[in-house]
Amino acid sequence: MRYRRCVIAGGGPAGLALAVEVLRRGAGLDVEVYDQPAPDGTGIVLDAEFVETLAERDPLSGTEIRRAARRWDTVRLRTDDIEVLTGGHLILGIGRGRLLEILRDRARELGAVVHRRRFDPTRAVGPNDLLVGADGAGSAVRRARADVYGPTVTTGATRYLWMCADRAFAPGFWFRRSRWGALVAHVYPYEEQASAVIVECTLQTLRESGLDVVDQRRLEERLAGLFAGELGGARLRCSVFPWRAFRTVVNQRWHAGSQVLIGDAAHTTHFTVGSGTRLAIEDAVALGDELCADPSAGSLAAYEKRRRPEVEAVQRDGRSSQQWFEQIDRHVQLPGRQLAFALRTRRDVNTYSWLERRDPAFVRDVLQTVAADRRAVAGSTVTAPRLLPLRLGPVTTASRLALMSPGRPPSGRTPVGIVFGRADDAGYGSVPSGLAVACRDDPEESTSSCVLLVDTWPVVRAHLLGRRARIGHGVGAVVDAVGWRAEDAELLRLVADFVVVRATDAGSRVERTGLAEHLRNTYAATVLLWAPGLTDDEADTLIAAGRIDGYLHGTGLVAAHAPSTDQRGTTHG
Numbered sequence: 001m002r003y004r005r006c007v008i009a010g011g012g013p014a015g016l017a018l019a020v021e022v023l024r025r026g027a028g029l030d031v032e033v034y035d036q037p038a039p040d041g042t043g044i045v046l047d048a049e050f051v052e053t054l055a056e057r058d059p060l061s062g063t064e065i066r067r068a069a070r071r072w073d074t075v076r077l078r079t080d081d082i083e084v085l086t087g088g089h090l091i092l093g094i095g096r097g098r099l100l101e102i103l104r105d106r107a108r109e110l111g112a113v114v115h116r117r118r119f120d121p122t123r124a125v126g127p128n129d130l131l132v133g134a135d136g137a138g139s140a141v142r143r144a145r146a147d148v149y150g151p152t153v154t155t156g157a158t159r160y161l162w163m164c165a166d167r168a169f170a171p172g173f174w175f176r177r178s179r180w181g182a183l184v185a186h187v188y189p190y191e192e193q194a195s196a197v198i199v200e201c202t203l204q205t206l207r208e209s210g211l212d213v214v215d216q217r218r219l220e221e222r223l224a225g226l227f228a229g230e231l232g233g234a235r236l237r238c239s240v241f242p243w244r245a246f247r248t249v250v251n252q253r254w255h256a257g258s259q260v261l262i263g264d265a266a267h268t269t270h271f272t273v274g275s276g277t278r279l280a281i282e283d284a285v286a287l288g289d290e291l292c293a294d295p296s297a298g299s300l301a302a303y304e305k306r307r308r309p310e311v312e313a314v315q316r317d318g319r320s321s322q323q324w325f326e327q328i329d330r331h332v333q334l335p336g337r338q339l340a341f342a343l344r345t346r347r348d349v350n351t352y353s354w355l356e357r358r359d360p361a362f363v364r365d366v367l368q369t370v371a372a373d374r375r376a377v378a379g380s381t382v383t384a385p386r387l388l389p390l391r392l393g394p395v396t397t398a399s400r401l402a403l404m405s406p407g408r409p410p411s412g413r414t415p416v417g418i419v420f421g422r423a424d425d426a427g428y429g430s431v432p433s434g435l436a437v438a439c440r441d442d443p444e445e446s447t448s449s450c451v452l453l454v455d456t457w458p459v460v461r462a463h464l465l466g467r468r469a470r471i472g473h474g475v476g477a478v479v480d481a482v483g484w485r486a487e488d489a490e491l492l493r494l495v496a497d498f499v500v501v502r503a504t505d506a507g508s509r510v511e512r513t514g515l516a517e518h519l520r521n522t523y524a525a526t527v528l529l530w531a532p533g534l535t536d537d538e539a540d541t542l543i544a545a546g547r548i549d550g551y552l553h554g555t556g557l558v559a560a561h562a563p564s565t566d567q568r569g570t571t572h573g
Contacts, residue, residue, distance in 0.1 A: 003029055003258070003295045004128040009119035009141050011035020014263025014280035015134030016103035021288025023110035024058055027295055029130070031112040034119035035104065041096040042164040042239045043190025045274040048090035050281075057285070061106040068102065069094040070189050076172035077343065078230060082336035086344060088358025091274070093171070093190040099277075130295075131259045132287070134280075137249050139265035149261065150252030156270070157326045159212075159243040160200040163223070167234040169195045173343065174230045175332050181205030182332045184325065185227055186272065197236060198271065199223055200325060206243060216241050246270055246322065248315070254308070255300035262287055267311050269318035272325055273347065279314060283307055317347045320508035327514075330521040334546045341366045342545035348509050352385070352540035366544050375526050375549050385543035386414050386536060390550050392526065393474020393497030395450050397550070400543060402528055404554030412536040417550070420452050450474030452500060458483040464495045476500055478530070481515050489523045496525075500552055503531035509542070517547040528552050 006022055006029045008015040019031045048071060055062030069092035077084045108114055121144040125131050133141030142149050168189035176183045183205065186198040206212045213219050216238055224236045249268040254261045263280030286307050290299035324331070324346035331342055340362075344350055356363040370388065371380045377389040377396060386400045397417030403409055405421045450473050453460045460477050474497040481504070492499060501516040510517075513529060520527040529548040532555065542548045 001128065001296060003130040003291070005030045005032065005126065006130045006132060006291070007119075007125055008033045008132045008134055009121070010132075010134035010136060010139075010263070010265070011100070011104065011114065012134060012136060012263065012280065013099060013103065013277050014265075014284050015132065016100060016107050017281045017284035018132060018134065018262065018288055019107035019112040019114075020058060020061060020103060020110060021284055022291055023107065023112060025288055025292045027288070027292045029291065029295060031107070033107060033112055033114045035114050035116055036118040037116050042162060043093050043188065043194065043196040044096050044099065044277045045188055046092045046094065047274075047278055048092050050278050051092055054281070058106070060109075061102055064102045064106075065094065065099060066092070068098050070168070070191070072171050072188075074170075076170045077175070077336065077340040078172065079175045079332065079336050079339065080177055084336050084340040084362075086340055086359055086362045088355065089171075091171070091188070093188045093196070095190045095194070098191075125258070129258065130291075133259065133261040133265040134263050134284075135265055137247055137264040137268050139261065141259065142251070142261055142265050145256055145259065148253060148256040152250045152252075154248045154250075156246040156248070156322055158200050158202055158322075158328075159206050159245055160198055160271070161219075161223075161238060161243050162240040163197045163199060163220075163236050163238050165195045165197050165231065165234045165236055166193060167195060167232075168193055169197075169230070169234075174227055175328075175339070176226055177332055178205075178209065178226070180209035182328045183226065184328055185230070187230075197227075200272075200328075202326065202329065205329075212243065214242070248319070248322075250315070254304040258297060258300075260287065260300045260303065267315060269311075269315045270322040272321040273314065273318045275314050275318065279311060282310070316508060317349060320348060320510045321346050323508075323510045323514075327510075327517070330518065331546075333521050335369050337362075337366050337369045338544070338546045342547070345541050345545050346510060351537050352544055353537045363544075370544055384536070384540050386539045386551075388543075390417065390526070392418070392476065393450050395474055400539065400550035402550060402552040404552060408554075410532075410534065410536075410553050414536055414539070420454075420552075450476060450497065452476040452478065454478045454500075456480065456482060457488075461488060461491065464491055474498070476528075478502065479515070479519065484515065489519070492519070492525060493523060498526040498528065498549075500528045500530050501548075503529050503534075509538075509547075513542060513547045520548065521546060 008018060011033050015033055019033050022029055022031055051066050055066055071092050073089050074085055074087045075089050104114060121140040133139050135141055142151055169187050171188040174185040174187060181202055181204060183199060183201040187195055189195045211219065211222060220236050220238060224231055247268060251261065251266055254266045262283040264276065269275050269279060287303045290303045331339055334342060344355060367385060370385050375391050380388050382388050388400060390397045390400050399415050399417035401414045401417050403416045403419045405419050409416050453463055457480050464477060475495060476498045477492060477496045478500045480502040499519055503512045516527045516529050519525045527548050528550045530552040532553050534551050539551050
């Protein structure tokens, strides 16, 4: 059965872009859009390369979008005591109302019938009609057939407030520490005298600060006071009120019979990656392509097969970014440049080498910041974080790479800083057999060697409790999520010089290193990540972002000699 009419429920970017694509490409379908009048909101962000692609596909609408947008390639991060400028961004900001106006005018010009009212999901459509649910995250079309689409909606841990300011600020992030916790404002200009300001914080911070007020004007005034230094007298007003939790929408299916979902009705991704509008329009383009090739039910399955992997990849990125901001209270403890680097690499697609190509001066500054940390050695001059010496109690390693023997170093050009072998082969009779040791040139000198306690955390914890004090050499403890308790942090602080955290096997960068970053930045521990498959680039990324201090490769436990350095960074062995 071939479709003759395309009924689009929803006049947002997804629905209007689909109308433009179907009519512009000559799919042979009549198009109706149900575009309920609603507040246009503030501004949205689009990738500059994506806008160029739009302009190539449809010069009339794409060129108008490009002309109406404000472009930037630098972002400013401001904390209480520093401002950091990073480059290599290719982003556009545009008023949501202006974007919709451009797409709506173009759809009408091409012959779409635009109804300025809500679509009734209980209304029957004709046998040759295609119904497109483009009606947002709370989609009525999806809810009407939830048993078929199989939606899952999860709620984020932070709360956000979408606001706007009557001034065009430099795009960036304003971090504010307070006695209740940290807040961050995501800021970007979208008109000559207007900026979006999205304020985000944890639920605990919201409640303890008293910012969960019901009076909108009072809240606007309080937030303007908190960010007074950045606002410079500009007024803040809420575009959305009250505070909201972000809802991540996932569906088991995107099409059912002669119905299909696009945009936020099919999927959402966290606003901190700025990809929601792009994904919505890309859905419209993909569905338009399939309908032009085959205006029948087969096109819906082809659309979903094409788009789902691309969307799921961005959703994974969005989940990582969302989790990073949920841990904001730890991140704001980092030095300003390192905080900026951690912010930019919270998504797996952004790495040290990627950022080094885009903004080499900023990355050089970050490397200097890492080299100045108390865990490093003063005066170190290296070209990458993984090559910096690292203090592990009385031992200073030649690099941030540790090796568990037997085993080969990972492929790459990183020299091994220290090697761990079996404790019972190195003369440490007081250390339980099966645990590991790393020693310097003279293993008899306990003051210049270190012991790593390797087992499940409950076993390692029991051994540490049996000592209750530091022993002559440095002590490291393997920690994993199984059995870990927050109250054990004090034990680590008293007894251990460093910790080794087993990385989880799956998940994003933020998920795999969550416990490691928590111990490092909450309790000031020196942390090695036990991750056998870590590449040089990923190691540099994690170290520069303040998520770890070094990394351990290998799985064996036999005796081995350890190359290392003295306190001046001279290599031995």
